[in-house]
């Protein structure tokens with residue numbers, strides 16, 4: 001609900017005549033789409049942000065991104081704490097104190113730490129970008145700071161919103177710009193619980209919790225898969241990486257491996273990528289990043305838990321075991337619910353968009369997946385949609401952003417117990 | 431393994447010069463594809479069956495269909511019995527005798543009953559088709575019987591193989607032909623356990639098992655959804671139903687609602703259907719029909735069990751309850767494994783086919799889904815594939831056909847128990 005309220009405030013602010021560069025107010029649907037897209041830190045946009053909105057409008061968008069990003073991290077972390085606390089598991093995040101004794105002071109301290117961490121991360125990206133913009137691209141210091149601030153905050157929140165009409169395509173070979181933004185996106189996307197644990201004991205990987213192991217190694221694995229498949233599928237594509245030098249290709253592949261999982265920056269033209277890349281990107285977007293971070297998708301842990309469930313079933317094991325720990329059945333059920341709900345949403349969204357537009361199927365499916373996973377990549381479709389399709393995208397972004405947290409907390413908030421258990425019956429499946 | 435052997439024998443028979451109408455033997459890949467497609471009762475074909483193969487070759491194909499169809503029904507039914515028997519549930523199929531005392535005589539009796547039932551079903555379709563072909567289409571009685579026999583057996587096994595190059599498009603308005611084939615496909619696709627129970631107590635739906643309820647009402651529901659969505663999406667499509675009269679549209683929609691779930695007959699040109707229909711068809715194909723029947727896909731019960739799991743999770747219920755019966759956790763896990771494994775196979779197959787062909791994305795995805803769900807519909811792609819892509823399709827058909835049964839039986843065959851249970855740990859998902 002808080003998200004809806006923030007999105008409404010953002011819409012009103014963007015409707016002010018001083019927010020957009022054209023005469024008068026922008027259309028309501030345009031302002032609403034920009035606001036929802038920003039607060040859900042998705043980054044899809046129906047207009048060119050750099051020219052359509054004035055600096056005031058851009059600042060509003062950046063503010064929404066910041067509120068949305070910090071909001072999702074804190075809410076996600078608190079929800080995770082709450083779920084763990086209710087279930088009596090010793091909390092690893094609150095310095096080993098029991099989580100079900102969370103006092104208001106603890107929560108304030110936690111929030112402060114989260115804000116500090118993310119501001120520091122963003123600051124790092126902002127400084128690198130500002131220096132690079134000023135020193136290598138002949139920008140005035142004023143413009144360089146503004147562009148550095150905007151793209152740094154955008155990267156630290158995995159928003160993927162850029163002031164350039166072609167996103168970051170012009171920087172495809174620039175290690176500094178791409179590298180700093182990749183660090184922001186990758187680290188921010190791990191999620192605060194993982195970051196906290198890594199900071200405390202990054203030298204002792206054997207003491208990591210199952211959650212941290214899965215998120216960390218899963219992220220690294222998906223990064224490698226994303227980069228290599230991007231290189232393999234796009235190496236000779238004349239519309240994307242074909243004309244680039246080998247050096248630029250490698251930088252582009254790093255961006256092509258990290259950004260699609262959560263941040264909608266692009267360094268090549270996604271209107272020209274091959275169908276193979278589109279499909280792998282859709283899978284990567286759907287999996288997403290770490291829980292309680294700025295990333296979208298169903299989250300790496302959800303995906304891995306399901307993979308282990310399948311593995312256990314194929315091997316005929318009674319328990320699902322990940323690095324010597326048993327995964328309880330209600331966690332498995334949560335993971336299924338999130339994954340299947342996500343597939344259902346993307347399916348329904350794709351069918352709706354197909355009905356409302358005349359575009360090729362894969363373009364539309366890509367757009368729906370990008371919205372649900374709050375990634376914000378687009379094969380140049382968003383700008384040409386009718387208002388009805390924009391509404392569909394807004395709904396998808398909203399569900400994708402708050403849906404998984406809702407499912408997660410519903411487990412703890414709304415548990416019902418029947419007084420008696422019904423008789424079992426075993427339908428044949430498969 | 432038995433399936434592989436039958437497929438190999440079929441390949442050898444189809445390689446005989448008298449099987450194909452051209453000079454000499456057909457290419458090995460062509461014969462192998464036809465054999466695998468027939469024994470997996472999929473019905474995809476790289477050549478025009480009516481002209482490429484001689485009547486001898488067609489008879490071989492029909493024999494493979496019959497062996498494959500009866501094989502899958504008996505194996506599926508036995509596997510279901512075995513799973514239930516091991517778990518001590520009172521068996522509903524063996525006249526209330528306990529299933530874990532299955533004697534060889536019981537199995538023989540069961541097999542005989544299955545064969546009798548399916549032969550009767552096929553005979554019904556064959557007779558209707560033969561009469562209709564002879565009386566309304568000016569065929570000689572000899573030709574009419576052969577065409578009736580071929581298409582009747584093909585429908586009774588949900589194979590979807592037709593002797594006409596355009597499948598059943600010419601019969602789109604013929605209630606007799608379409609109706610009889612729909613009956614064969616729908617009834618055959620419910621699966622023997624459901625059919626047995628329906629025969630025993632079709633007047634007392636309150637006494638049905640959960641499995642029968644789910645399969646029966648699920649089939650009816652999917653039928654309605656399939657027909658109405660097909661009508662809605664194709665009513666004005668000039669390439670499919672646009673030019674037809676309203677009467678023909680209704681018949682065509684019945685076919686378009688039943689056949690896609692399992693049998694690859696088509697009464698309209700699937701190369702011209704809209705993207706919306708393609709997507710809904712892919713979903714319907716993936717869900718498929720009833721367990722231990724001739725249908726493919728992940729099966730209706732699997733789909734519904736997962737839907738109820740999600741429902742229970744959203745409501746915060748501890749147990750998953752379907753019509754006053756609790757669904758045990760290992761059944762839930764089986765369903766997840768089958769559904770996610772299926773999604774993975776279709777994804778991998780689609781990526782492979784995209785790499786191997788230059789066709790539009792949705793055509794390729796449709797083909798992969800059709801092969802995995804052993805449906806056999808094609809947007810006119812199968813005939814233009816390179817040999818490597820044919821191999822991909824063969825693998826998909828094979829996994830789709832025997833994969834789910836394997837998962838189901840692995841549960842009963844291969845259960846391992848650790849002597850100790852590991853400590854629980856609860857990763858954050860979502």
Ligand SMILES: [K+]
Pocket residue numbers: 041042043158159160262263264374375376
């Ligand atoms: K994003």
Ligand SMILES: [K+]
Pocket residue numbers: 471472473588589590692693694804805806
């Ligand atoms: K079939």
